[in-house]
Amino acid sequence: MTDRLAGEHDVVVDGKRQHFFVAGRGPHCIVHSGGPGIDAKYLRMPLLEEHLTMVYLDPIGTGQSDRLASHPAGYTVDFFSNQLLGFLDVTGIKNAYLLGHSHGAFVTLQAALSRSTDLTGLIVYAGAAYTGGAFMRDASANIASFVNRNELTSEADGVKEAWAAIPRIQSDSDYTSALKGLLPAYFSDFRRSSTIIQRMQSNLIATLLIGDNKPFDVRDRLTQLEIPSLVIAGRDDFILGPQYAEDLAAKLSSTQFLILERSGHFAHLEEPESFADAVARFVEGTRRVGLS
Numbered sequence: 001m002t003d004r005l006a007g008e009h010d011v012v013v014d015g016k017r018q019h020f021f022v023a024g025r026g027p028h029c030i031v032h033s034g035g036p037g038i039d040a041k042y043l044r045m046p047l048l049e050e051h052l053t054m055v056y057l058d059p060i061g062t063g064q065s066d067r068l069a070s071h072p073a074g075y076t077v078d079f080f081s082n083q084l085l086g087f088l089d090v091t092g093i094k095n096a097y098l099l100g101h102s103h104g105a106f107v108t109l110q111a112a113l114s115r116s117t118d119l120t121g122l123i124v125y126a127g128a129a130y131t132g133g134a135f136m137r138d139a140s141a142n143i144a145s146f147v148n149r150n151e152l153t154s155e156a157d158g159v160k161e162a163w164a165a166i167p168r169i170q171s172d173s174d175y176t177s178a179l180k181g182l183l184p185a186y187f188s189d190f191r192r193s194s195t196i197i198q199r200m201q202s203n204l205i206a207t208l209l210i211g212d213n214k215p216f217d218v219r220d221r222l223t224q225l226e227i228p229s230l231v232i233a234g235r236d237d238f239i240l241g242p243q244y245a246e247d248l249a250a251k252l253s254s255t256q257f258l259i260l261e262r263s264g265h266f267a268h269l270e271e272p273e274s275f276a277d278a279v280a281r282f283v284e285g286t287r288r289v290g291l292s
Contacts, residue, residue: 010064013086019064020087021056024049027120027283028093031056032084034102034126036075037175037207039063042200043101045268047276051283052097057087059104061209075209077103077216081110088118097283099123102240102265106131106216112229113221121286122229123279126237126265128244129222129251132215142238146185155184169208176206186265188236196269222251229255230282232275234263256282 006022021040029052033040040056040063048054058065060083061075068074084107088096097120100108105127112122128135143163150156162181169175180201184190190197229252233245242259249257258278263270 008064011087011090013083013090016060016068016083017064017066018060018083018087018090019058021058022053023056024052024054026052027095027097027287028053028055029097029099029123029283030084030088030093030108032080032098032100032104032107033057033059033062034100034104035059035062035206035209036080036103036211037062037209038179039065039205041203042266043268045272045276047272048279051276051280055093055096057084059083059107062207072208073210076211077106077110079211080107081114084108084111085115094118095120097121097123099125099279100127101125101268102127105240109218109225112227113218113225116225116227119227121227121282122225123232123282124229124245124248125232125267126234126240126245127231127248128216128240129219129248130215130217130244132217135215139239142241143185146238150184150190155190158182159185172206172208175208176204179206180204185238188234188262188264188270193270196266219251222248223253225252226254228282228286230279231255231257232267232278233259234265234267234270235259235261236264239265256285 008021010017010019031043031054033043039058059080061067098108098112105124109124112119147156147160158181162178165178169178183197183200187193231245231249233242249255260267260271260274268275
């Protein structure tokens with residue numbers, strides 16, 4: 001795997017076609033998107049491609065990657081983690097950084113905990129160490145707060161309707177429609193980000209993927225993670241906000257921590273320069289340590 005392989009590629013990992021896109025130069029950074037059920041397009045980070053060879057995965061079940069025979073079931077965090085590690089083995093990428101967003105942050109965190117060999121660093125973006133307890137209750141309260149703050153707007157009406165529809169989702173089209181309706185709540189200021197939201201709503205295609213319905217919980221394993229980590233969250237992220245980032249960073253033994261004050265769930269779109277600068281500085285710092 002070299003910088004000369006920029007563009008679209010496929011490899012077979014454990015019998016499944018894994019699609020990915022490569023752009024940029026420098027050390028490799030494997031990017032795992034969220035959802036689950038969203039391909040990598042929304043996570044393109046041109047500013048980081050100036051510092052890193054960004055390898056954007058379409059998670060199995062999404063985009064141009066294969067689906068499981070058990071589709072839509074079987075898409076657990078453990079499955080995606082094993083697929084990610086298998087991808088590193090098949091491609092021969094060494095000393096990579098992992099960057100996971102939202103559900104992808106759970107995947108990359110699990111992968112790093114399972115095997116940190118050949119990894120240089122981990123960027124946990126809008127992630128958490130634990131999603132049990134009051135996780136969904138807090139998210140629901142934050143949605144209600146968004147609706148109240150923006151009463152009588154079409155965005156508030158759409159967010160309220162989409163959140164209420166989540167328990168009834170049974171198809172890809174249901175899932176896509178709900179996520180499109182929720183998008184304004186995912187941003188710090190939907191008015192300021194209206195152009196971005198409209199573009200995402202136009203391009204979003206979500207695939208309904210079902211895991212094991214177990215809360216993600218790696219709290220008792222975090223001290224085992226020895227590679228450097230960078231934890232990033234948006235101040236106004238309604239579902240994976242600062243409290244989860246702070247808890248995660250406090251439990252990691254070697255970590256940097258950043259809250260972006262004008263961002264929600266999509267800090268790489270709302271504050272792209274600050275986001276990219278933080279990751280670039282983190283990478284440079286880990287490379288200096290490795291050379292010392």
